[in-house]
Amino acid sequence: MCWKRLLPGWCLLVTFLLGSNQIAAERPAAGGEAADEEPATVHCQIEILRDAIVVELLIREHGQEVLDLQISDWAGRNDYSQSISDLRAYDADGNELQVDFDGLRTWRVPTSQQPFTLTYRVHPTKNSFAGEDTWDFLYPTILESHGLAWGPTFLVLPGDETFKDTRVSLSITAPEHYERVFSNIGQQQQTNLGELRYLFLAWGDYHYRDFPLDGRTVRLIVEAGDWKTSPATLINLASRILVSQANSMGIIPFNEDLLISLTMGSSSVMGGTAVPGAVSLYFDPATELTDHGSLPAYLIAHEFFHLWNGIHLRLFGHMNWFKEGFTDYYAYLTLLREGIVSPDDYLRWFNRAVSAYRQNPFALNTPVEDQGELFWSSDQFRDLVYRKGALIAFLMDRQIRTLTEHRSTLDDLMSVLMTDEKILEEGLTHANLLVALEELTGSAWDNFLEDYVNGTEPLPVEEFESAEDLLSHISTSI
Numbered sequence: 072m073c074w075k076r077l078l079p080g081w082c083l084l085v086t087f088l089l090g091s092n093q094i095a096a097e098r099p100a101a102g103g104e105a106a107d108e109e110p111a112t113v114h115c116q117i118e119i120l121r122d123a124i125v126v127e128l129l130i131r132e133h134g135q136e137v138l139d140l141q142i143s144d145w146a147g148r149n150d151y152s153q154s155i156s157d158l159r160a161y162d163a164d165g166n167e168l169q170v171d172f173d174g175l176r177t178w179r180v181p182t183s184q185q186p187f188t189l190t191y192r193v194h195p196t197k198n199s200f201a202g203e204d205t206w207d208f209l210y211p212t213i214l215e216s217h218g219l220a221w222g223p224t225f226l227v228l229p230g231d232e233t234f235k236d237t238r239v240s241l242s243i244t245a246p247e248h249y250e251r252v253f254s255n256i257g258q259q260q261q262t263n264l265g266e267l268r269y270l271f272l273a274w275g276d277y278h279y280r281d282f283p284l285d286g287r288t289v290r291l292i293v294e295a296g297d298w299k300t301s302p303a304t305l306i307n308l309a310s311r312i313l314v315s316q317a318n319s320m321g322i323i324p325f326n327e328d329l330l331i332s333l334t335m336g337s338s339s340v341m342g343g344t345a346v347p348g349a350v351s352l353y354f355d356p357a358t359e360l361t362d363h364g365s366l367p368a369y370l371i372a373h374e375f376f377h378l379w380n381g382i383h384l385r386l387f388g389h390m391n392w393f394k395e396g397f398t399d400y401y402a403y404l405t406l407l408r409e410g411i412v413s414p415d416d417y418l419r420w421f422n423r424a425v426s427a428y429r430q431n432p433f434a435l436n437t438p439v440e441d442q443g444e445l446f447w448s449s450d451q452f453r454d455l456v457y458r459k460g461a462l463i464a465f466l467m468d469r470q471i472r473t474l475t476e477h478r479s480t481l482d483d484l485m486s487v488l489m490t491d492e493k494i495l496e497e498g499l500t501h502a503n504l505l506v507a508l509e510e511l512t513g514s515a516w517d518n519f520l521e522d523y524v525n526g527t528e529p530l531p532v533e534e535f536e537s538a539e540d541l542l543s544h545i546s547t548s549i
């Protein structure tokens with residue numbers, strides 16, 4: 072892979088098309104297969120209706136007597152199947168096949184190694200993006216005026232990982248009523264099952280604006296409605312954060328265009344999600360998004376940083392502490408570096424992390440490495456993973472600078488991780504993180520990881536008295 076090192080002044084390439092008519096057309100909603108090409112192994116047809124999504128999956132080849140198709144358990148949820156109805160499978164002659172559903176998220180289709188078609192409807196389970204319950208925002212939003220759905224929550228696909236490179240042609244249709252469909256899968260509408268799984272789809276009533284970023288286009292779509300903060304302010308804020316992170320990491324972590332959605336949460340539902348090629352954020356529209364203790368800016372910075380840490384650099388095994396903790400650390404650091412938060416805001420954030428870590432009941436008895444179910448089932452453990460992970464990032468930065476007499480910082484470690492072909496291929500593991508740290512500093516790191524990540528030794532962190540003192544320990548500039 073070839074990565075472009077960004078040059079100083081590169082952020083000048085970011086210009087705004089706000090108020091301009093030079094807005095590129097949205098990615099085409101209708102697709103199909105070119106007549107002279109070998110048909111893809113799977114054809115996925117998504118038809119958006121006013122009150123449902125109809126999915127048809129034609130699987131031409133699979134080599135299985137019985138094929139298991141699954142909806143994901145994304146974000147620890149195992150009931151996305153509640154949106155699915157009328158699921159049926161047919162052989163090539165149109166005969167219906169007897170599908171066996173396990174009641175949770177797997178449908179077993181007796182295919183006799185033959186091509187078959189699967190069809191089903193996705194119906195709405197809520198009447199706003201935020202819904203009524205805490206996790207409703209994850210489920211497909213299907214409204215009269217607009218909709219938004221993530222592939223993991225409505226696509227029923229072969230569950231076996233060996234199918235991830237299987238070629239897929241994708242076709243999306245929507246009634247004219249909706250005008251536009253936005254998607255993170257590119258112009259060609261040719262993809263594979265691994266990418267299709269992370270389809271991001273939004274349609275209907277959205278404002279949208281584009282800005283160019285080093286030859287790529289970043290598109291920001293905003294749910295139409297009454298927002299207190301103007302789209303111009305939001306785009307300005309989002310682009311500053313994205314450019315700052317690109318400069319500090321030294322690469323742009325997406326090969327094609329990036330789609331960012333902003334939808335309406337509520338005073339209790341605010342957050343974001345990042346998938347390949349798309350970031351989704353949701354806030355209380357009644358809030359001035361640049362106020363509120365900079366929480367919206369922090370959420371933007373956190374989700375954007377996952378484009379680097381979690382999507383470009385994939386993490387496997389027991390690495391949630393790195394994925395969430397380092398993302399949190401860089402989110403707040405970005406805001407400090409951009410002057411979006413003050414040194415005193417930064418001090419408050421840091422001291423809150425220290426005290427939350429100290430008060431967490433899991434802190435001194437449960438290693439912060441991924442504990443599987445515990446991560447999603449316990450808010451307190453999940454909080455520890457974020458807070459302690461961020462404090463480990465701080466300690467690692469301090470240690471790297473001490474060991475290298477300030478020649479290297481945590482930014483250098485991150486740049487290594489983001490560009491090392493072997494790590495990008497394998498994903499970040501405990502073992503290759505250890506190698507990267509030792510190569511960067513020329514010192515042993517096994518005790519550090521053993522004590523604080525695999526173990527429960529108390530972290531040697533204190534609350535700081537002054538911002539000046541805290542800032543003397545971190546890299547405040549890129």
Ligand SMILES: [Zn+2]
Pocket residue numbers: 373377394395398
């Ligand atoms: Zn996160």
